[in-house]
Amino acid sequence: MIGFEVETLIAILLGVARGATPLVFAAIGELITEKSGVLNLGVEGMMLVGAVAGFIAVVATGSPTLGFFAAMLAGALLASLFAFLVLVLHTNQVASGLALTIFGVGVSAFFGLGYIGTPIKGPQAIHIPVLTDIPVIGPLLFGHDIMVYLAFVLVAATAWFLSKSRWGMILRAVGESHHAAHAIGYPVVMIRFFAILFGGAMCGLAGAYISLIYTPMWAENMTAGRGWIALALVVFATWKPGRALIGAYLFGGVTILQLNVQSLGVDVSAHLMNMLPYIATILVLVLISRDETKIRLNAPACLGKPFRADG
Amino acid sequence: MRLELSGITKAFPACIANDHVNFDVKAGEIHALLGENGAGKSTLVKMIYGIMQPDEGSIIWEGKSVQIENPGMARKLGIGMVFQHFSLFESMSVLENVALGINEKGPLKELAKRIIEVSEKYGLPLDPDRHIHTLSVGERQRVEIVRCLLQDPSLIIMDEPTSVLTPQEVDKLFVTLRRLREEGRSILYISHKLDEIKALCDRATILRAGKVVGDCDPSKESARSMAQMMVGEEIKIPAKNLNAKVGEDCLVVENLSMSTNDVFVADLDNVTFSVKSGEIFGIAGVAGNGQNNLLSLLSGERLSAQGQAIRINGLPVGHLGSHKRRKLGLAFVPEERLGHGTVPEMSLADNTVLSGHGVSDLVQMGWLRFSKAHRLAKKIIDAFDVRTGGSKSEAKSLSGGNLQKFIIGRELLKSPQLLIVAQPTWGVDAGAAAAIHQALMDLRDQGCAILVVSQDLDELFAITDRMAVISHGRLSEARPTHETTVEQVGLLMGGLFDQVDAWDEEAQR
Numbered sequence: 001m002i003g004f005e006v007e008t009l010i011a012i013l014l015g016v017a018r019g020a021t022p023l024v025f026a027a028i029g030e031l032i033t034e035k036s037g038v039l040n041l042g043v044e045g046m047m048l049v050g051a052v053a054g055f056i057a058v059v060a061t062g063s064p065t066l067g068f069f070a071a072m073l074a075g076a077l078l079a080s081l082f083a084f085l086v087l088v089l090h091t092n093q094v095a096s097g098l099a100l101t102i103f104g105v106g107v108s109a110f111f112g113l114g115y116i117g118t119p120i121k122g123p124q125a126i127h128i129p130v131l132t133d134i135p136v137i138g139p140l141l142f143g144h145d146i147m148v149y150l151a152f153v154l155v156a157a158t159a160w161f162l163s164k165s166r167w168g169m170i171l172r173a174v175g176e177s178h179h180a181a182h183a184i185g186y187p188v189v190m191i192r193f194f195a196i197l198f199g200g201a202m203c204g205l206a207g208a209y210i211s212l213i214y215t216p217m218w219a220e221n222m223t224a225g226r227g228w229i230a231l232a233l234v235v236f237a238t239w240k241p242g243r244a245l246i247g248a249y250l251f252g253g254v255t256i257l258q259l260n261v262q263s264l265g266v267d268v269s270a271h272l273m274n275m276l277p278y279i280a281t282i283l284v285l286v287l288i289s290r291d292e293t294k295i296r297l298n299a300p301a302c303l304g305k306p307f308r309a310d311g
Numbered sequence: 312m313r314l315e316l317s318g319i320t321k322a323f324p325a326c327i328a329n330d331h332v333n334f335d336v337k338a339g340e341i342h343a344l345l346g347e348n349g350a351g352k353s354t355l356v357k358m359i360y361g362i363m364q365p366d367e368g369s370i371i372w373e374g375k376s377v378q379i380e381n382p383g384m385a386r387k388l389g390i391g392m393v394f395q396h397f398s399l400f401e402s403m404s405v406l407e408n409v410a411l412g413i414n415e416k417g418p419l420k421e422l423a424k425r426i427i428e429v430s431e432k433y434g435l436p437l438d439p440d441r442h443i444h445t446l447s448v449g450e451r452q453r454v455e456i457v458r459c460l461l462q463d464p465s466l467i468i469m470d471e472p473t474s475v476l477t478p479q480e481v482d483k484l485f486v487t488l489r490r491l492r493e494e495g496r497s498i499l500y501i502s503h504k505l506d507e508i509k510a511l512c513d514r515a516t517i518l519r520a521g522k523v524v525g526d527c528d529p530s531k532e533s534a535r536s537m538a539q540m541m542v543g544e545e546i547k548i549p550a551k552n553l554n555a556k557v558g559e560d561c562l563v564v565e566n567l568s569m570s571t572n573d574v575f576v577a578d579l580d581n582v583t584f585s586v587k588s589g590e591i592f593g594i595a596g597v598a599g600n601g602q603n604n605l606l607s608l609l610s611g612e613r614l615s616a617q618g619q620a621i622r623i624n625g626l627p628v629g630h631l632g633s634h635k636r637r638k639l640g641l642a643f644v645p646e647e648r649l650g651h652g653t654v655p656e657m658s659l660a661d662n663t664v665l666s667g668h669g670v671s672d673l674v675q676m677g678w679l680r681f682s683k684a685h686r687l688a689k690k691i692i693d694a695f696d697v698r699t700g701g702s703k704s705e706a707k708s709l710s711g712g713n714l715q716k717f718i719i720g721r722e723l724l725k726s727p728q729l730l731i732v733a734q735p736t737w738g739v740d741a742g743a744a745a746a747i748h749q750a751l752m753d754l755r756d757q758g759c760a761i762l763v764v765s766q767d768l769d770e771l772f773a774i775t776d777r778m779a780v781i782s783h784g785r786l787s788e789a790r791p792t793h794e795t796t797v798e799q800v801g802l803l804m805g806g807l808f809d810q811v812d813a814w815d816e817e818a819q820r
Contacts, residue, residue: 166416173400173411180398183362184412185382297402297444
């Protein structure tokens with residue numbers, strides 16, 4: 001009886017990591033984009049395009065690595081379209097981002113049409129002899145798929161980049177005041193372009209994680225709103241990578257909890273449980289927004305504002 | 312010759328900012344670039360600092376013709392710039408701000424040491440670890456100057472450096488600038504404040520409408536003659552009527568306090584003053600000392616829990632919205648002309664409706680009367696000499712001075728009992744400023760109570776009857792303007808009223 005419970009618990013915890021990892025990638029990508037002062041609401045769309053591109057690449061080549069690269073490329077490609085619209089043509093960032101999501105939904109459904117129901121073999125969890133075999137801690141520390149670990153590396157690298165590196169400082173400066181950055185002589189538009197591109201690539205990766213590992217298959221709209229949660233996570237984390245990681249695991253946990261509560265036969269409406277992650281998002285956003293100072297000190301002051309060099 | 316410009320021309324879609332400008336800066340001199348707002352000074356120095364490229368003409372640096380492609384290259388040549396609207400990043404530290412603005416890419420720890428070295432050498436104390444949003448305006452400027460000096464520049468461009476400083480801070484700045492001149496550095500000093508230029512500069516080049524119209528030795532010219540060159544016409548200096556009839560208290564503010572969680576603005580702390588009918592009351596102070604909160608509480612954009620703390624003609628109004636206050640005879644001219652005083656994309660006629668719908672006959676039975684709005688807009692345009700295409704012009708198409716005349720005219724034609732004006736002549740050319748001052752004084756003579764909140768001390772001394780100073784959200788005791796000196800106001804602006812009473816303290820010295 002006890003053994004069964006421990007195994008279930010381990011399965012649940014591994015599931016939490018799998019639920020959280022796509023959120024980590026997407027949130028970090030959006031975090032970098034927003035730190036440069038650009039609000040890209042197209043996360044969901046870029047994730048879907050990444051998911052379908054990764055899936056098609058794996059079907060075609062059989063290589064998950066190529067699948068992830070294809071997903072990053074596709075995400076970045078869609079992001080570059082957004083970058084062109086908002087940076088060069090000065091379109092409204094909110095409207096363009098929403099359009100990007102709608103476009104991404106359609107384009108991914110179109111390309112994915114022939115792949116519905118196609119089986120693939122995604123990357124498996126790693127297995128290190130001895131280490132992974134340690135009871136309980138073994139699978140929890142050494143039994144995830146490689147992307148789970150990469151997500152942690154990404155968070156650490158992003159935190160270091162933003163607080164310690166020169167280019168991270170410049171990125172923050174551009175998001176803080178694009179006019180000042182321009183006056184000092186930094187190429188505002190170029191820096192933002194790369195930040196948007198990076199954001200797109202990470203969203204693509206997040207999408208591919210869902211279609212290759214989380215549920216190895218392709219279905220229309222399979223990201224199911226995770227892009228929006230990732231967007232909320234950035235605010236939840238007050239633009240700090242470490243907090244985004246914590247937030248992602250929290251949301252991942254709630255998602256998995258919801259699945260397991262249902263499988264354990266607890267008598268709660270499934271629809272009610274489905275709402276849980278979203279209600280949690282709203283609650284957290286309300287709590288966070290109460291502290292105005294914190295938001296103002298960490299939020300990029302130029303977020304969402306268009307920049308014209310001659311202005 | 313350190314820097315020579317010849318035939319510099321820069322055209323924008325709407326205007327020619329610089330038209331074949333020639334001038335030069337010698338080694339070891341402070342050279343003034345003098346001109347009204349919109350004369351093309353800022354555009355010119357942006358080209359010297361590489362932020363913009365000239366369409367025509369050449370820049371000769373230390374005898375060699377150069378193309379300055381970006382600010383990084385300008386810094387490499389030895390050109391530094393201290394910006395008018397500070398080019399600082401508020402949520403970042405002093406150290407990071409300096410690191411962002413220089414070309415070297417060394418470790419931050421060493422840079423912190425150098426910042427302290429340079430700041431001590433020039434008497435500009437700075438703590439590298441503090442965040443910009445915690446600094447006063449004067450301290451922020453120090454960050455810019457130190458950042459500039461770390462590059463060891465041979466030419467320093469200063470764009471309107473004193474517009475936000477207290478008089479004492481200005482004196483300190485001048486000591487630093489003279490010292491830099493002694494070290495053989497050149498300074499290009501941009502200003503429209505003639506007294507400063509007379510006190511500081513060795514030579515002056517005067518720009519008007521994008522062209523160089525004169526060259527002079529400021530110490531040999533009078534402020535008046537330079538003003539004439541700058542404006543191109545005689546300015547009528549408004550005459551102050553000292554014998555106006557002062558009536559009863561119209562606006563009374565008593566122990567008004569407010570606190571916010573916002574770290575970027577000052578809270579208000581027991582602000583008390585009153586404005587009588589028939590007087591102009593001035594509130595001086597460096598920006599960010601609580602003026603914005605005070606103004607929004609007075610206009611009714613922000614409601615006060617203390618209804619009694621603000622009274623108009625004896626009626627408590629602290630809890631009333633702006634619409635109700637307007638009905639009680641309040642008129643309000645905010646600091647920001649575009650976006651707060653007017654809607655930039657709307658026509659002048661539509662903009663008259665915005666503040667006039669409740670107090671004039673522009674609305675009948677719930678319907679807007681656009682023909683009346685147009686007539687009213689035309690009336691304002693004629694009465695206040697607003698230069699514009701007509702009542703259908705968009706607000707943003709007007710120059711700063713003309714738009715300000717329009718906004719003040721709009722409020723004045725309602726014959727208010729109480730007028731609250733923020734920065735009436737900020738960024739307005741001298742001719743329009745004189746007209747606005749005259750209009751305010753005429754209104755006072757008709758018995759209106761006027762509150763002017765301004766950073767421009769010259770303006771306050773020219774038009775107010777009584778004045779007080781706001782600093783860190785506290786308001787000093789009010790004094791009659793003619794019994795007040797610039798030095799006293801300067802001390803108060805620096806927040807020196809913790810000890811007893813700075814007015815008296817100064818008088819005893």
